[in-house]
Amino acid sequence: MNIPTSNVQSSAESGAKPRERKQRHVAEEIRGKIYVYFCVLLMIVTIFSIVYFIASRGLAPFVSQGVALKDMLLGLKWKPEGEPPLFGALPFLFGSFATSLFAAIIAAPLAFCASIYMTEIMPKFGKTVLQPAIELLAGIPSVVYGFVGLSVIVPFLRDTFPGQGVGVLAGALVLSIMILPTITTIATDSLRSLPNGLKEGSYALGATRWQTISRIILPTTLPSLLTGVVLGIARAFGEALAVQMVIGNAPHIPHSLFESATTLTSIITLEMGNTTSGSLHNNALWSLALILLMMTFLFVFVVRMLERRVKR
Known part of the structure; x- marks a missing residue:
């Protein structure tokens, strides 16, 4: 029995379109995850950088410059x-x-x-x-x-x-x-x-x-x-x-x-x-x-x- 060539092509095209849509959805999801993870990582790095910068400067008087923490917290002058x-x-x-x-x-x-x-x-x-x-x-x-x-x-x-x-x-x-x-x-x-x-x-x-x-x-x-x-x-x-x-x-x-x-x-x-x-x-x-x-x-x-x- 001979199957028309047009029917075979249309079925192949209809099967290819869902696969293409699925691949696009997967690619968009991957790009979205990469963007979100990058933003979260950037935020975490920024927060830790700020804390490290302030702590490295703020702890210097107590660590290397001879200021006592008690004198600063309880001092009046x-x-x-x-x-x-x-x-x-x-x-x-x-x-x-x-x-x-x-x-x-x-x-x-x-x-x-x-x-x-x-x-x-x-x-x-x-x-x-x-x-x-x-x-x-x-x-x-x-x-x-x-x-x-x-x-x-x-x-x-x-x-x-x-x-x-x-x-x-x-x-x-x-x-x-x-x-x-x-x-x-x-x-x-x-x-x-x-x-x-x-x-x-x-x-x-x-x-x-x-x-x-x-x-x-x-x-x-x-x-x-x-x-x-x-x-x-x-x-x-x-x-x-x-x-x-x-x-x-x-x-x-x-x-x-x-x-x-x-x-x-x-x-x-x-x-x-x-x-x-x-x-x-x-x-x-x-x-x-x-x-x-x-x-x-x-x-x-x-x-x-x-x-x-x-x-x-």
């Missing part, structure tokens, strides 16, 4: 050009923690109330108007926050409270506005991801809206809310320019919220440009940068622990 030179970083650590924690104390209640308003009280208005307005704050440069603090907050504190207006409270107020979008966004996402069955069950048992919010919603989402607070503190801890403009930059531990202080980031930005690379003063500033990096890792660790608690 910063005199790099003195005889002998003193590198007490405790005032900077205190200033960084004080401004960051006070900023979180101010911003967290406002962020929680705003997120509850946007998700539970007026979701439509909050999603269309309030949330975009709050997220707009995240795009404002830090120098603008510092200038507003210097022009508005500092004169108000100077006229209302004792002191010159600059100090820990001024820095905390500026930072609270800066970290408000971070905490609000995370809190809003966590409240919106809450299963509706929990709220509906609470309403079915006769609870009011405020009882549901206070006894069901907030306790259930508390780990996620705390994650937002920790990320806000990490954001405030690493801020330099805005705080530097309003905190006064005095290297001592303040005795009140209205006294001048300084932070790790402020002292690094103020003095790094006036030092010689490889000198003891320069390496001591890199040690402060290493401390700042370790604090960032600590905040990330706390966030991971809170995320594990949420998954449980």
